[in-house]
Amino acid sequence: MTALLEAPAAPPERVRSTRSWAAALGLLPFLGYMLVFLGGPLFFVISGAFSDPDGRPTAANVLASITEPQYRAAFLSSLVLSAVTAVIGAVFGTFLAQAVLIGRPDSPLRRIVATASGVLAYFGGVPLAFAFIAALGQTGLATVFLRGIGIDLYAGGFRIDSLTGLGLTYVYFQVPLMVILITPALEGLLPQWREAAENLGASAWTYWRHVAFPVLAPALGGATLVLFGNAFAAYATALALTSGSIPLLPTAIASALSGNVLANQQNVGLALGFDMVVVIAVVMVGYLFLQRRAARWSSR
Amino acid sequence: MTDVITAPQATERGTAVEFRALRRTYGSAHALDGLDLALKPGELLALLGPSGCGKTTALRLLAGFDTPTSGQVLIGGKDVTGIPASKRDTGMVFQAYSLFPTMTAAENVAFGLRMRRVGAAERARRAAELLEVVGLGDRGGSYPHEMSGGQQQRVALARALAVSPSVLLLDEPLSALDARVRVQLRDEIRRVQLAEGITTLFVTHDQAEALAVADRVAVLNKGRLEQVDTPQEVYTRPATEFVAEFVGVTNHVPVEDGRIRPGADTRQVRPEGLTVGDPDGLSGTVLTSTFLGAVTRLVVTTEVGELIVDVTSRPDLPAAGEPTTVTLAP
Amino acid sequence: MRRRRWRVVVLTIAAIYFLVPLLSAAEFSLRVPGGGYGLGNYLAIAHDDVLLTSLLTSLQIAVLTAVVVLVLVVPTAVWVRLRFPSVAGLLESATILPIVVPPVVMAAGIAFVQANLGGPVFRTLFASSTTALTPFYVVLALPFAYRAVDNGLAAIPLRTLVEAARNLGAGLPSALVRVVLPAIRTAVLGAAFLTLALVLGEIVIARILLYTDTFPIAVVEVGRSAAGVSVALSLASLLFTWVLLLAVSFAGGGRTRSRRTSA
Incomplete structure (x- = not known):
């Protein structure tokens, strides 16, 4: 009888002291795996970036990677392309996600968009490039159709293998990714907030401006940064669409790695990889900063 | 049974809010089936009924979150049926979690004034004043997640009152709180309502809550009004079988000449209208005995069925399984 | 009604x-040499041994990947929700990493190991x-898999289920x-x-590490000589994974609905 009564009460003190240890152990497989198979390659990229071909430490590769004109051009176009497609993808993705959420929770539209987003977020590379060439290339279906109704894209200076064309193609996987990332945050907007705001005299616009947007801001910012990183990392699509005619960081890395220029280019390639990791790190710090800001009013 | 007092008497003295033949159907389901009801200026009317009876629908139609299938909603004698929620000049307190999480308590309270383009200094003054009214004068800088459920509902009340609305709407504002806080805040709401003299519609499914705070109680069932009257009248003279059952516990007791007599016509008798221990009473056996504090509730099996009896708690009450007698309380 | x-x-x-891009690609893939439309490009895989073998290889990789992903993700996500909710944010950030770390950078690091380090471990690996x-x-695959599983866990009364099971004598596993x-x-x-979708589309790492026997690479290679076949296969694998996901979504929805009405 006494044992029964004591059982639940006795352990807590001990459990608490061992809990954080045991709990951390439970995360070990996951974090360990990430460390080995993501951290490992990153380690070799960084160590290679600061070594010469014989393994002696040097900063020359990294210096070259940020000073040589062709790499600076690649840097610039990569940054611009990633930033612009991240913002466009974030804005349109949010509108699309909200448009879908207005419907009933189990509506077919919602299921179609949710599942298609999962597939299309991974859609890239040669097939995506080809789909856009088939649609908007010189003889693409959409190009021909538009010409038929009097809009000549190519006479207006458009080319599918330009930076604009590439951006248009990137948005194709950016929007679905945004839908995936932002839907939970949009679902977190409680209906009574909108009703309370309306009741207090807010229009639809003022509700979004003063209530919904501040609530969403950290999630929107975080998701946009992820989109930036996603575009920054994309490689196969650009290569397939432009055959390397537009200099981008990932294509520069790949051609440096393939080593058909000079032997020590390999280490410059790794240095370019290091540069990308630095940019990504800045992005991640921004992401964490946004999360921290949200903590001021969020209960988590 | 159909002798129910409704709007007419109120209309003579002017009405603050009026529902006229209000009907709302969802597909084939009638949420409201022709509601006629008027609120007098400054009164607190409790709209009481079980879940799904249409009480929340009526409130949402008044706030403008829903559109009636037919009928009219009037505020201050003016038809507002087609006017959007943001222009209706009502103040609403929701069940829970309606405070804007990114704003402090003071910013929440000032929100309605901001929408009305009131200057920042005046907003701050009014917000502080109302937080003081609800007893949270020192919590203006807190975010909602830093406050208890009861405090959040106080802020929500202050927020609804800040714009000096013509009607205050309370949508089960206490249902998410625990029992002690619920009673406290219930009395607090009544105090503030009386002080501000604001016409109030209080929607609830809790009859004790309705009886405790309201000037008048309107009992709603299946989209239809069963009775509108003072709490005392509704409790002691329920107009329909439904009201009797829903508002408080009711025994059906055969009574003749002020005594219980099997075979006589049955009357509805509240548990406190019966007592035990009189040797001349109807004999029975105590089935259960529940100590409720000041009173003890006994369920007694007798030849006229199970009777529920509330008596003042005292040591010599019969225990479960013991014989006893039941009579009408003097 | 709101507008x-x-x-x-x-x-x-x-x-x-x-x-439009998908339909344009579909139109292209349905063209037959000499004019008109037909399914020829879609049937080409049946008599192309290289494509068939590569498809089997990729499916094998996909199954293995999915198993490892689930073994890593499900216990971890459960663990975080049950015992360690304070690190939920940290873990979410960690799962963001693979989206933003460029595969080409990952590939560069792996290629370095592949070229410069020996030993039995690495020889077996490569x-x-x-x-x-x-x-x-x-x-x-981790980021999306973690999200999907965590969303699934959010929708069930996890703690109650586990405690009930343990109360009835079940161990945690x-x-x-x-x-x-x-x-x-x-x-x-x-x-x-989702893992399947990833494996059927990934070419960056495979190409830089010079593993050219996977399905996506074979599809690209085929495209050099027969663009129509390449497009047809890409569309088919896209559609295939989407239909699988959609079927799962509807199956899951049906279940929740029936549960709601019976409750």
């Missing part, structure tokens, strides 16, 4: 933007495309396998099919 014209506009733009690619595809896993099976299937 929702913007919704129609957004959905229309989305439909045009997402469907022996075949299956052993070499699977571990890294797992990393790429068997509570996980017999109670939690069935409850989140749609989320788990969703995660598995």
